[in-house]
Amino acid sequence: DSGQVIRIEKTLTDTGKLIQRCLADYRSTFPEYRFEGVEIDEPLPLLADGRKICHVLENLLNNAVNFSANGSLVQVTYEVLQNEVCVAVRDEGIGMTQEQIERVFDKFYRVDASNTAREGLGLGLAIVKGIIEAHDGRIWIESEVGRGTSVAFTLPLLGSTDQA
Ligand code: ATP
Numbered sequence: 001d002s003g004q005v006i007r008i009e010k011t012l013t014d015t016g017k018l019i020q021r022c023l024a025d026y027r028s029t030f031p032e033y034r035f036e037g038v039e040i041d042e043p044l045p046l047l048a049d050g051r052k053i054c055h056v057l058e059n060l061l062n063n064a065v066n067f068s069a070n071g072s073l074v075q076v077t078y079e080v081l082q083n084e085v086c087v088a089v090r091d092e093g094i095g096m097t098q099e100q101i102e103r104v105f106d107k108f109y110r111v112d113a114s115n116t117a118r119e120g121l122g123l124g125l126a127i128v129k130g131i132i133e134a135h136d137g138r139i140w141i142e143s144e145v146g147r148g149t150s151v152a153f154t155l156p157l158l159g160s161t162d163q164a
């Protein structure tokens with residue numbers, strides 16, 4: 001447990017619209033990257049704190065951009081599982097080892113803390129995890145050194161058992 005108090009104000013939100021809104025800002029901030037955004041056509045209603053979920057996506061996109069080469073591909077994909085939607089942010093960047101993956105959700109952990117060219121505090125993923133868990137979602141990382149990283153999270157869809 002990250003031990004932080006996160007206040008979530010859930011409102012009725014559509015997953016596709018929410019993601020498109022967050023991605024739109026991102027494309028213009030990093031024109032040198034290729035963002036392949038999800039085109040979610042089906043309505044996927046969520047009870048979620050839209051600003052906080054946007055914050056999650058921004059953090060994951062920031063990491064994808066910070067730990068991969070200029071001009072590489074950053075993909076946002078989604079999948080509807082039973083009662084939940086799974087969103088993933090995938091990059092073709094430097095990747096991480098299994099040992100590193102196990103620590104990146106810790107506060108202030110950075111794989112290469114000596115690299116002063118990257119100014120992160122190592123808080124992003126700890127906060128992201130707190131927000132997703134406050135929504136009763138799960139978050140995990142798959143990564144391969146030198147190949148890239150995928151960070152996926154789930155959010156319960158409206159109408160799933162514990163929200164009905
Ligand atoms: P902050 O997000 O607080 O500005 P940060 O990006 O260093 O700083 P986190 O987002 O928590 O902190 O990430 C922790 C560490 O995990 C990073 O410093 C980096 O070493 C590693 N990491 C996170 N995302 C990726 C990624 N997509 N590819 C490779 N390494 C990553």
Ligand code: MG
Nearest residue numbers: 063120124125
């Ligand atoms: Mg970060």
